[in-house]
Amino acid sequence: MNMGYENLKIEKADNILLVTISREKQLNALNKQTIEELYELLIAEKENQTTSGVIITGAGEKSFVAGADINEFLNLDKGQAIALSERGHHVFNTIEDFPKPIIAAINGYALGGGLELALACHLRIASENARFGFPELNLGIIPGYGGTQRLPELIGKGRAMEMILTTQQITSNQALDYGLINDLVLKDQLLTAAKELIQKIISKSPEAVKSAIRAVNGNCRDKNGFKIEIDEFSKCCGTQNFREGVAAFLEKRPSKFQ
């Protein structure tokens, strides 16, 4: 199905929309355009009677989404950082509040903004080769698309603090053990398993599914926590250490933080 998106591939069968984030050379990193395309798609699909559920995955075998596009962090100042983070929050809140089920089918790296995208989805299913992590502190920043709130909510403060502060990636087995993902499957079975899972949900009453999502979300969003995250993310983006972290990544060398 060609809906005029540059970075999203869209397919639909049995009322299930399969959205593939398609910037394979950049490991499906989320640049601004991809974030906007995701938003535009969700707004259109919200009212589409022929869409009952959505699966989000990444193109290729290596990566789900390797985070925000670090090229767009070059010369980012504090004001631009606030705008970037606020926009990401708005789009990911739209996913979390979507009235139809959204499942992340995690086929490889889910890092930084990619893990935050998966966390905003209602359920997560991963292949055995997937890897999860928050590498932001290696860039001199913190997660800025809701991860500091949604990760502890899902796996508890201790594990979340460990993942965010150490930047250590975890495997699919660990993610299952932590409760970060709902299921783990072989990589060639990922989409079939995601479709089976979503099929179970969309066979129920759509009104009840919508109400369940709304009710479950009702108690677990700390709006003040999101505000603090946007504020702290943008403060970090004003530092020399952030500029060093971004330069080091793009120059493929270790960072030298002060």
Ligand SMILES: C/C=C/C(=O)SCCNC(=O)CCNC(=O)[C@H](O)C(C)(C)COP(=O)(O)OP(=O)(O)OC[C@H]1O[C@@H](n2cnc3c(N)ncnc32)[C@H](O)[C@@H]1OP(=O)(O)O
């Ligand atoms: C608010 C949100 C904030 C954030 O999300 S901050 C970003 C958080 N994410 C990261 O820091 C992850 C960055 N990526 C990596 O650390 C590595 O990649 C991987 C560990 C995922 C894979 O490493 P390897 O197998 O050695 O592949 P490769 O050569 O590094 O990547 C292939 C190409 O993909 C580009 N790329 C990867 N991730 C990003 C990204 N997040 N933004 C922009 N480009 C990215 C690379 O630069 C390279 O490109 P080329 O082939 O031209 O050298």
